[in-house]
Amino acid sequence: MVYTGRFAPSPTGPLHFGSLLAALASYLDARAHHGRWLVRIEDLDTPRVVKGASDRILKTLEQFGFEWHGPVIYQSDRLSIYNDALTELVSHQLAYPCSCSRQKIRQRTGSNRYDGYCRVHPPKHRTGCAIRSICAEDYSFDDLIQGPQTANHPIEDFVIFRRDGFFAYQLAVTVDDAAQQINHIVRGSDLLDSTPKQIHLQQQLGYPQPIYAHIPVATNLQGQKLSKQTLAPALDSHQTRQQIIRALRFLGQQPVAELSDCRLDECLAWAVEHWDINAIPKRMGIILESN
Ligand code: GLU
Secondary structure: OOOEEEEOOOOOOOOEHHHHHHHHHHHHHHHHOOOEEEEEEOOOOHHHOOOOHHHHHHHHHHHOOOOOOOOOEEHHHOHHHHHHHHHHHHHOOOEEEEOOOHHHHHHHHOOOOOOOHHHHOOOOOOOOOEEEEOOOOOOEEEEOOOEEEEOOOOOOOOEEEOOOOOEOHHHHHHHHHHHOOOOEEEEEHHHHHHHHHHHHHHHHHOOOOOEEEEEOEEEOOOOOEOOOOOOOOEOOOOOHHHHHHHHHHHOOOOOOHHHHHOOHHHHHHHHHHOOOHHHOOOOOEEEOOOO
């Protein structure tokens, strides 16, 4: 089976150095395996989508020398496919409607962890309800970078369709990874907690399980992940090679000094040839030194 990887940005703002790490690591791993690398725009969470951000993200990827296979897919075009998966789960009684607000859950449980209330007390009306997936077992998996992952309690019944009418990230990403035949997922460690949920849905929907590798995320001095919320600056398209070299160092690769004088395509070709996923630090986060 041909290696198929992907980069799946949410168009909530421009790409920043943290996004470059995920794009680069997934790209180099795919290319080093002579595999395919796809780009998917995760634009389901309409209130958070920033107008023009998708086009800007794709342009930035091009400016950084990334080449992807096939057309870019947009999750907003695929609602009926997510609906089919949701219907299948509900009709097999693997998911159920839930009318609990976050506040109600907190009042009842003293935490944000869902207690399965609506599984036992089904709401009278389905309108305005979320849909939750039924989870009963512990899920463990081996991460190529972070090592064996074992949950010490079953994952909670998590939301796959939101009360505000949107399909949840966990459902859409699982359906799309299977539909696009993604078999290697290289992404930031901030998504490590989502992986058992996605494996759970893969099992319920009869999908194959991809191989996972979660890279450390870049953080500021306070340990917060670089993101729009922590005011990470947009990638500078006039400094592409320098930023790629910086990202390679962050990922534990050892870019040679000569790369500073290479063209961008030569720099990426070097990175593919010397890619070593085992050299990536086995850490969840690393403070990003300023330049
Ligand atoms: N769209 C997600 C994000 O930008 C990434 C999803 C994934 O890689 O699974 O954080």
